[in-house]
Amino acid sequence: MANTSLMGTGSLTIDLAAMADNWRALDNMSACETGAVVKADSYGTGIGRAARRLAQTGARKFFVAVAQEAGDIRQALGPDPEIYILSGHMSGDTDMIADLNLIPLLSSIDQMLRHFEALPGAPFGIQLDTGMNRLGMEAGEWEAVRALVVAQGPRLIMSHLACADEPEHPMNAQQLAAFVQMTDGIDAPRSLAATGGILLGPEYHFDVTRPGIGLYGGLPFVDAKPVVSLALPIIQVRDVLEGESVGYGNTWIAQRDSQIATVSSGYADGILRVMGPKTKLYANARPVPIAGRISMDSIGVDVTGVSELPNALDLLGRYQDVEALAQNAGTIGYEILTSLGARYTRRYTG
Numbered sequence: 001m002a003n004t005s006l007m008g009t010g011s012l013t014i015d016l017a018a019m020a021d022n023w024r025a026l027d028n029m030s031a032c033e034t035g036a037v038v039k040a041d042s043y044g045t046g047i048g049r050a051a052r053r054l055a056q057t058g059a060r061k062f063f064v065a066v067a068q069e070a071g072d073i074r075q076a077l078g079p080d081p082e083i084y085i086l087s088g089h090m091s092g093d094t095d096m097i098a099d100l101n102l103i104p105l106l107s108s109i110d111q112m113l114r115h116f117e118a119l120p121g122a123p124f125g126i127q128l129d130t131g132m133n134r135l136g137m138e139a140g141e142w143e144a145v146r147a148l149v150v151a152q153g154p155r156l157i158m159s160h161l162a163c164a165d166e167p168e169h170p171m172n173a174q175q176l177a178a179f180v181q182m183t184d185g186i187d188a189p190r191s192l193a194a195t196g197g198i199l200l201g202p203e204y205h206f207d208v209t210r211p212g213i214g215l216y217g218g219l220p221f222v223d224a225k226p227v228v229s230l231a232l233p234i235i236q237v238r239d240v241l242e243g244e245s246v247g248y249g250n251t252w253i254a255q256r257d258s259q260i261a262t263v264s265s266g267y268a269d270g271i272l273r274v275m276g277p278k279t280k281l282y283a284n285a286r287p288v289p290i291a292g293r294i295s296m297d298s299i300g301v302d303v304t305g306v307s308e309l310p311n312a313l314d315l316l317g318r319y320q321d322v323e324a325l326a327q328n329a330g331t332i333g334y335e336i337l338t339s340l341g342a343r344y345t346r347r348y349t350g
């Protein structure tokens with residue numbers, strides 16, 4: 001027997017006041033300038049609204065992964081804030097870099113030559129590799145071009161820490177020493193710390209910090225205020241008899257006569273399939289376990305015995321945070337946030 005209610009998409013609520021508080025809290029931990037990393041649609045929170053709020057709060061330097069991400073922020077913020085591209089100057093991006101006045105963080109001699117030839121005199125920054133071996137010039141390359149680059153007046157010289165979320169890891173001090181050695185005496189602003197680096201202490205701060213995850217409520221910033229909550233509307237509630245199954249593969253079998261609520265949203269919306277067995281939703285304050293496999297667009301939830309069923313069940317909110325879901329899925333908060341899909345209705349508060 002099925003009792004049908006209204007269809008709907010999951011509803012993602014983004015607390016912009018909490019995001020602003022997180023930026024201020026991170027800013028207060030250093031004496032230098034605090035930027036804002038808004039790549040991947042501001043970690044799933046919506047780049048236009050997030051960037052505007054962070055700019056109102058005081059951020060002047062914004063970082064995106066690729067040039068394609070910069071259009072929405074330039075439109076939201078106008079011409080003044082600096083927008084840095086972490087992937088540097090790729091060959092197809094020249095027009096966009098020029099038109100939107102973006103600052104590529106050049107990570108190789110090839111990129112450097114491309115930028116200087118295509119857009120002479122245009123702003124740029126430099127990305128150095130201090131041991132992560134992901135992006136950036138290595139010490140030898142850098143030595144060869146350092147004088148030439150410095151003469152062109154880079155807006156920023158940066159590197160990135162591989163283990164900043166583990167304060168005791170010896171890699172942090174090694175990368176710090178390498179960065180100092182590669183950049184000492186250079187008259188240009190320097191940046192080494194993302195969220196984890198800010199927490200490591202002042203010697204990691206230099207002139208500009210680049211927090212991302214901490215703004216959006218994730219670890220390693222333990223004092224971050226939660227920013228994202230997610231409610232999934234109940235599409236249908238049905239009675240399931242003892243011995244009947246729920247969902248693909250019949251993995252869940254009712255041990256007693258049960259009530260199953262089917263909520264809208266599934267793994268296509270970033271609710272990773274692997275988190276199913278350990279994850280509960282919340283009917284107001286009451287935890288209700290997922291029943292069976294998470295489908296692409298829907299999830300069965302065992303709501304047996306819940307007397308007043310709300311219209312929607314909470315996956316992220318007061319009773320369950322991003323890190324809890326990350327743990328259930330064997331991943332990190334970054335992946336939970338950036339997996340949040342495009343089908344949600346987004347609501348901004350604060």
Ligand SMILES: *Cc1c(COP(=O)(O)O)cnc(C)c1O
Binds near residue numbers: 037039086196
């Ligand atoms: C993603 C990224 C950041 C932000 O890192 P968080 O850990 O989210 O604070 C900073 N710098 C670079 C180079 C990045 O790739």
